[in-house]
Amino acid sequence: MSQEKIARAGGELLEDPGPDGLITRGFLRGAGWPASMVRRRPVIGIANTWSELNPCNGGLRDLAGAVKSGVIAAGGLPLEFPTISIAEAFTRPSSLYLRNLLAMDTEEMVLASPIDGVVLLGGCDKTLPAQLMGAASAGKPAITLAAGPRPLSTWEGQPMTIEALWPLIDQRRMNQLDDDSWSRLEGCLSAGPGTCNVMGTALTMAVIAEILGMALPGSSLLAAGSPARTEAAKATGARAVTLVAEQRTPADVITDAALRNAFRGICAVGGSTNAVIHLQAIAGRLGRRLTTEQLRQLSSSTPMIADVKPSGEMLLQDLELDGGIPALMGRLRGIMELDSYAGDGRRWADAASDPRSVTGCLKSPANPAHRTGSLALLTGTLAPSGAILKRSAATPRLCQHRGRAVVFSGVEDMRARIDDPAMDIDADSVLVLRGAGPLGGPGMPEVGHLPIPARLLSRGVTDMVRISDARMSGTATGTVVLHVSPEAAVGGPLALVRDGDVIDLDADAGRLDLLVGPDELQRRQIAQPRTTFGGRGFEFLYRNHVTQADTGCDFDFLQA
Numbered sequence: 001m002s003q004e005k006i007a008r009a010g011g012e013l014l015e016d017p018g019p020d021g022l023i024t025r026g027f028l029r030g031a032g033w034p035a036s037m038v039r040r041r042p043v044i045g046i047a048n049t050w051s052e053l054n055p056c057n058g059g060l061r062d063l064a065g066a067v068k069s070g071v072i073a074a075g076g077l078p079l080e081f082p083t084i085s086i087a088e089a090f091t092r093p094s095s096l097y098l099r100n101l102l103a104m105d106t107e108e109m110v111l112a113s114p115i116d117g118v119v120l121l122g123g124c125d126k127t128l129p130a131q132l133m134g135a136a137s138a139g140k141p142a143i144t145l146a147a148g149p150r151p152l153s154t155w156e157g158q159p160m161t162i163e164a165l166w167p168l169i170d171q172r173r174m175n176q177l178d179d180d181s182w183s184r185l186e187g188c189l190s191a192g193p194g195t196c197n198v199m200g201t202a203l204t205m206a207v208i209a210e211i212l213g214m215a216l217p218g219s220s221l222l223a224a225g226s227p228a229r230t231e232a233a234k235a236t237g238a239r240a241v242t243l244v245a246e247q248r249t250p251a252d253v254i255t256d257a258a259l260r261n262a263f264r265g266i267c268a269v270g271g272s273t274n275a276v277i278h279l280q281a282i283a284g285r286l287g288r289r290l291t292t293e294q295l296r297q298l299s300s301s302t303p304m305i306a307d308v309k310p311s312g313e314m315l316l317q318d319l320e321l322d323g324g325i326p327a328l329m330g331r332l333r334g335i336m337e338l339d340s341y342a343g344d345g346r347r348w349a350d351a352a353s354d355p356r357s358v359t360g361c362l363k364s365p366a367n368p369a370h371r372t373g374s375l376a377l378l379t380g381t382l383a384p385s386g387a388i389l390k391r392s393a394a395t396p397r398l399c400q401h402r403g404r405a406v407v408f409s410g411v412e413d414m415r416a417r418i419d420d421p422a423m424d425i426d427a428d429s430v431l432v433l434r435g436a437g438p439l440g441g442p443g444m445p446e447v448g449h450l451p452i453p454a455r456l457l458s459r460g461v462t463d464m465v466r467i468s469d470a471r472m473s474g475t476a477t478g479t480v481v482l483h484v485s486p487e488a489a490v491g492g493p494l495a496l497v498r499d500g501d502v503i504d505l506d507a508d509a510g511r512l513d514l515l516v517g518p519d520e521l522q523r524r525q526i527a528q529p530r531t532t533f534g535g536r537g538f539e540f541l542y543r544n545h546v547t548q549a550d551t552g553c554d555f556d557f558l559q560a
C-alpha cells in the first residue's frame with residue numbers, strides 16, 4: 001500500500017455506504033456505541049500511554065474518560081487506543097532507546113486508524129516528545145495533554161521533591177543512611193500517580209508542548225488528579241474537535257518561531273537538557289532545525305525567570321499560583337514571538353496573561369532568578385558538533401575550569417573504579433565518561449551525572465566538572481557537560497582523551513576544548529568505528545539509523 005493510501009485513512013470510513021463502512025460501524029455497535037454515534041464526525045482518537053509499567057502515567061485512564069466527555073459534548077466521537085509506554089525508571093538499556101519506537105507506534109496508529117484527529121495523553125519523560133514526533137509526521141490535527149505533576153511526598157517531616165533523592169543516594173554510598181532509613185525512603189519517594197514534581201524532563205516537555213501551541217494554555221502545570229486537570233482534559237477533547245474543523249495540523253502550529261519560543265521556554269524555566277534533544281527531534285520531523293548558534297543566541301538572551309526546582313528554589317505549584325505558562329509568556333513579551341499559536345487557537349499575544357505575583361516564583365526579566373541563559377551551548381575541539389551544560393544548575397566557579405582528565409571508557413568501567421582509593425584524582429580533576437552516547441549507550445542513558453568519588457565526597461567536595469556523551473536526569477544538578485557530539489562510538493574526539501590530558505571548559509565563551517595537539521591526536525586515532533550493524537528487530541533499526549544528539553537522536557529515515 002502506498003504512503004498516500006495510508007495517509008487517507010480517516011474518519012470518513014464511518015460514513016462509507018459500502019461494506020467497509022458497514023463493517024466499521026458494525027464493530028463499533030458491537031463495542032457498545034449506539035447507532036446515533038457511529039456516523040459521528042469528527043472521530044477523535046485518544047492515544048493513551050497509560051500502563052502499569054509506567055506509574056507516572058497512572059492517572060491517564062481517568063483523564064481519557066474526561067477527554068471523551070469533552071469530545072462527545074463538542075459533537076465528536078472519541079475512540080481511545082493504547083500505544084507503548086516508556087517509564088524512565090523501568091526501561092533498559094535506556095528510555096531514549098525506545099522513544100523512536102513510541103513515535104513510530106503513534107504515527108502509524110494515527111495514520112492507519114479511522115480517526116480525523118488525535119488527543120495525545122503522555123507524561124513520563126519520553127512519552128510526550130515521542131507522541132509529538134509521531135503526530136508531527138502523521139499530519140492530522142493533534143493536541144496533547146500531560147499527566148501533570150504528582151503530589152509532594154514527605155521525608156523526615158519535610159516536603160520532598162524528586163531531586164532531593166540524589167544527595168540521599170550519596171549519603172547511602174557514604175554509609176550515612178542506614179538500612180532502616182533506606183527502606184523508609186522507598187515508601188516516601190512517590191506520593192501517587194503523576195510526573196516528577198520539579199522542572200525535570202517530563203514537566204519541561206509539558207511546558208514545551210504548551211508553548212508550541214500543542215497543549216491548551218495553562219494546562220501543563222496543573223496537578224495530577226486535580227479537578228482543574230480533569231476540566232483541562234474535557235476542554236482538550238473539545239478543542240480536538242474544533243482543531244479538525246479548522247484542519248490545523250502540527251505543521252501549521254510548530255513553526256520556526258514556535259520552536260524558538262519553546263527553546264526560550266526551556267531557558268526561562270531552567271528546564272531539562274534532555275528537552276533540547278527532543279525539541280530538535282520534533283523540529284526534524286517537520287524539516288526544521290535550530291542550529292547551535294541559534295540556540296546559543298536564544299539562551300543568552302532569555303533570562304531564567306521561573307525560580308523553580310531543580311535550577312531554582314521554589315515549587316511548581318508556586319509557579320502555577322503565579323499564573324503558570326501564560327503568565328510566563330506575558331512576562332516575556334518583547335522576548336517571545338507572540339504571533340505564534342497557543343493551543344486554544346488564539347495567538348500567544350492574546351493568550352498570554354499578566355503574572356499574578358502571588359508567591360514571587362515568577363521573576364521579572366529585569367530581576368531574574370538567573371541572568372545568563374540557563375543553558376550553555378558549547379563547541380570546541382572536544383565537541384565539534386556541540387555539547388550542553390545546564391548552567392543554572394552548575395557551580396558558578398566551575399563554569400570556567402581547566403583540569404586534568406580522569407577517563408572512564410564506559411558505564412561499567414565508571415561503576416567499577418569511581419570509588420577506587422588508588423585513583424589519581426583531586427577536586428580539580430575533570431571526570432570524563434565515554435561510550436554512553438546515542439549509539440554507544442545505546443540510547444544515552446542518564447549517567448552523565450557521574451557520582452563524586454567517595455574519597456572526595458568525604459572531604460566535602462560536592463561538585464566537579466563532568467563530561468560525557470550521555471544524558472542526565474532533568475532533576476539532577478552539578479557542573480555536568482552532556483551530549484558531547486559526535487559521541488565516542490562514532491569516532492568523536494571524546495574517544496581519544498587519555499588520563500591526564502588537560503580539558504578547558506569556558507561556559508561564557510561557549511567552548512569545550514581538549515588541549516592536546518593535532519599531531520598527538522592523529523597518533524591516537526583509532527581504526528574507523530563501525531557504521532553498519534547486523535542483528536535483528538528494533539535493535540537493528542536503532543543501531544543503523546539513530547542520529548547524534550545535536551539532531552535529536554531520531555532515526556535518519558524518519559526525519560522530514
Ligand code: FES
Binds near residue numbers: 056123124195202
Ligand atoms: Fe516519570 Fe520522572 S520518572 S516523570
